[in-house]
Amino acid sequence: MSKSQFRATSPQDADAVRAFLQRVFGMSPGSSVIEPRHLHWKCWEERADWPGSRGYVMTSQDEIVAHGTVVPLSCESGGLRFKMVNLIDWAAEPKSVGSGVALLKRISQSVDAILVVGGSDMTRKILPALGFKLSGQVSRFARPLRP
Numbered sequence: 001m002s003k004s005q006f007r008a009t010s011p012q013d014a015d016a017v018r019a020f021l022q023r024v025f026g027m028s029p030g031s032s033v034i035e036p037r038h039l040h041w042k043c044w045e046e047r048a049d050w051p052g053s054r055g056y057v058m059t060s061q062d063e064i065v066a067h068g069t070v071v072p073l074s075c076e077s078g079g080l081r082f083k084m085v086n087l088i089d090w091a092a093e094p095k096s097v098g099s100g101v102a103l104l105k106r107i108s109q110s111v112d113a114i115l116v117v118g119g120s121d122m123t124r125k126i127l128p129a130l131g132f133k134l135s136g137q138v139s140r141f142a143r144p145l146r147p
Contacts, residue, residue: 004065004099006106009055011044017055020064024091033089042069042089049074056107058092058099065096066103073115082112090123101130 009017018034021027032038043055050072058066070085087107092100108114116127 004058004060004096004102006056006058006103008053009043009057009067010053011040013055013057014039016064017043017057017067020067020093021089021091024067024093047072055089056103058096058103058106060096060099064093066092066099068100068103068107070107070111075113084113084115085111086115086117090119101126104130 014036018036018039021034022029022031025033027034044053047054050070054070054072056068056070057064068087068090071088073084073086075082075084085107087104090100090104092103104114114132116123116132119127
């Protein structure tokens with residue numbers, strides 16, 4: 001069995017990331033989640049609060065086996081500022097057992113905390129086994145004033 005590699009993605013990975021997410025999530029090719037401009041905005045558009053890529057993959061033999069995109073967050077408490085992320089587009093190849101967990105653990109090494117909002121049934125099942133705890137529930141609704 002080959003060893004998995006963790007790395008940040010680049011715009012050159014866009015087609016492979018798009019194909020992986022489409023396949024693993026069962027999306028149609030025209031899904032807005034994997035539309036090229038949207039994927040670029042989520043992963044590679046420059047941001048002052050997160051230099052470099054926000055997309056990460058685990059690969060095995062140069063094939064993506066897990067992917068996640070971080071949404072940078074921060075929290076200030078008691079004069080301290082914490083670097084946090086919300087992980088979106090978190091997906092793993094079903095045949096590559098543990099690759100999604102390995103990706104999450106590698107990303108967690110670069111931040112103070114990971115915030116999870118919602119998630120699939122599988123995500124909600126996996127996270128408690130990794131030490132995540134429910135800290136509260138938030139409901140917020142918005143009504144657009146203009147289209």
